[in-house]
Amino acid sequence: MGWWSPYMFPIVCMFLIVSVMGVVRNPAANVDIKNDNVINGHHHHNYKEALTKSILFFEGQRSGKLPSTQRMKWRKDSAVNDGQYAGVFEFADTYQGSYNDSLGKYVCPHYCDYGGYKDELLWAASWLYKASNERNYFDYVMRNKPNTTEIAFNWDAKGAGTNMLMSIESMRKGNGIWDEHDKESFRIKADEFVCSIVPESPSKTVEYSPGGLLFKLGGCNLQNPTAISLLLLAYARYLNEADEFVRCGNTIVVPSRLISLVKSQ
Numbered sequence: 001m002g003w004w005s006p007y008m009f010p011i012v013c014m015f016l017i018v019s020v021m022g023v024v025r026n027p028a029a030n031v032d033i034k035n036d037n038v039i040n041g042h043h044h045h046n047y048k049e050a051l052t053k054s055i056l057f058f059e060g061q062r063s064g065k066l067p068s069t070q071r072m073k074w075r076k077d078s079a080v081n082d083g084q085y086a087g088v089f090e091f092a093d094t095y096q097g098s099y100n101d102s103l104g105k106y107v108c109p110h111y112c113d114y115g116g117y118k119d120e121l122l123w124a125a126s127w128l129y130k131a132s133n134e135r136n137y138f139d140y141v142m143r144n145k146p147n148t149t150e151i152a153f154n155w156d157a158k159g160a161g162t163n164m165l166m167s168i169e170s171m172r173k174g175n176g177i178w179d180e181h182d183k184e185s186f187r188i189k190a191d192e193f194v195c196s197i198v199p200e201s202p203s204k205t206v207e208y209s210p211g212g213l214l215f216k217l218g219g220c221n222l223q224n225p226t227a228i229s230l231l232l233l234a235y236a237r238y239l240n241e242a243d244e245f246v247r248c249g250n251t252i253v254v255p256s257r258l259i260s261l262v263k264s265q
C-alpha cells in the first residue's frame with residue numbers, strides 16, 4: 001500500500017541511465033555496453049541495449065532455485081530454505097513491525113517503508129493459501145483484506161497483486177470454502193484494476209505515452225508497465241480458462257484484448 005515519492009530512485013533507474021551513457025561494463029555477464037548510437041552526427045539512445053541490460057539486471061536479482069540458463073554465472077541458488085523451520089509467516093504475523101524501525105537509518109530516505117507491512121502479510125497469506133489450500137490462510141486474507149481497491153503493484157505495494165491472485169484462486173477453486181460474497185469481493189476489485197488500466201475503459205486512471213507505453217506518474221516508470229503487464233497476463237489466462245471477461249462500464253474487455261495490450265508494452 002505504498003506510493004511513489006521523489007526520494008525513491010530504485011537502482012533500476014540508475015542502472016538504465018548509467019548503462020545507456022556507456023559508463024559501466026559487466027565482465028561477469030560477458031556483455032559489452034557501448035556508447036549511445038551516433039547516426040548522422042546525432043546521438044540516439046540505444047533502447048534495445050538498455051532493455052537488454054535491464055533484463056539482464058533483473059535476471060541477476062533472482063533468488064531461489066535458479067534455472068540452468070542463468071547468465072550471471074557468479075550468482076547461485078539462494079534463500080531456498082529461508083524460514084523453513086522458523087515458520088516465516090507466523091513469525092512475521094506475531095512480531096509485526098516496519099523495517100523503518102530497524103533498517104530505516106541505513107536505507108531511508110532511499111528505500112523507506114512507505115506503505116506499511118499489512119499488504120505484504122496479506123500477499124504472503126494469499127500465496128500460502130494458493131500453495132497449501134489451508135483454510136487458516138484463506139481466513140486470514142478474508143479477515144484482513146482492506147475494503148479499498150488497490151491499483152498499485154510494486155516493491156512497496158502488493159494490494160493489486162493480492163486481489164488478482166485471490167480472484168484467480170476463486171475462479172480456479174471457486175467452491176468449498178469460497179462463498180459467493182467472497183468470490184465477488186475479489187472479482188470486483190480485480191476487474192476494477194483491469195478497468196483502471198485498459199486504454200478504452202471509462203474508468204482508466206493511468207496515462208499512455210504517444211507511442212502507447214503505459215505511464216503512471218512517478219520517478220521510475222519501468223516498474224509499472226512491467227508489473228502491471230504481469231498481472232494482466234495472469235488474469236487473462238484464467239479469465240480465458242473460466243470463459244469470462246471484464247466489464248468496464250459499457251466496454252467489454254476480453255482476455256485476448258488484455259494479451260494484445262501487454263504485447264504492445
Ligand SMILES: *[C@@H]1O[C@H](CO)[C@@H](O)[C@H](O)[C@H]1NC(C)=O
Nearest residue numbers: 098100108112113114115116
Ligand atoms: C517510514 O519512514 C518514512 C520516512 O520517514 C515515512 O514516510 C513512512 O511513513 C514510514 N513508514 C511507516 C510504515 O511508518
Ligand SMILES: *[C@@H]1O[C@H](CO)[C@@H](O)[C@H](O)[C@H]1NC(C)=O
Nearest residue numbers: 143144145146147148149185
Ligand atoms: C472501510 O474501512 C475503513 C477502515 O477500516 C472504514 O472506516 C470504512 O467505513 C470502510 N468502508 C466501507 C465502505 O466499508
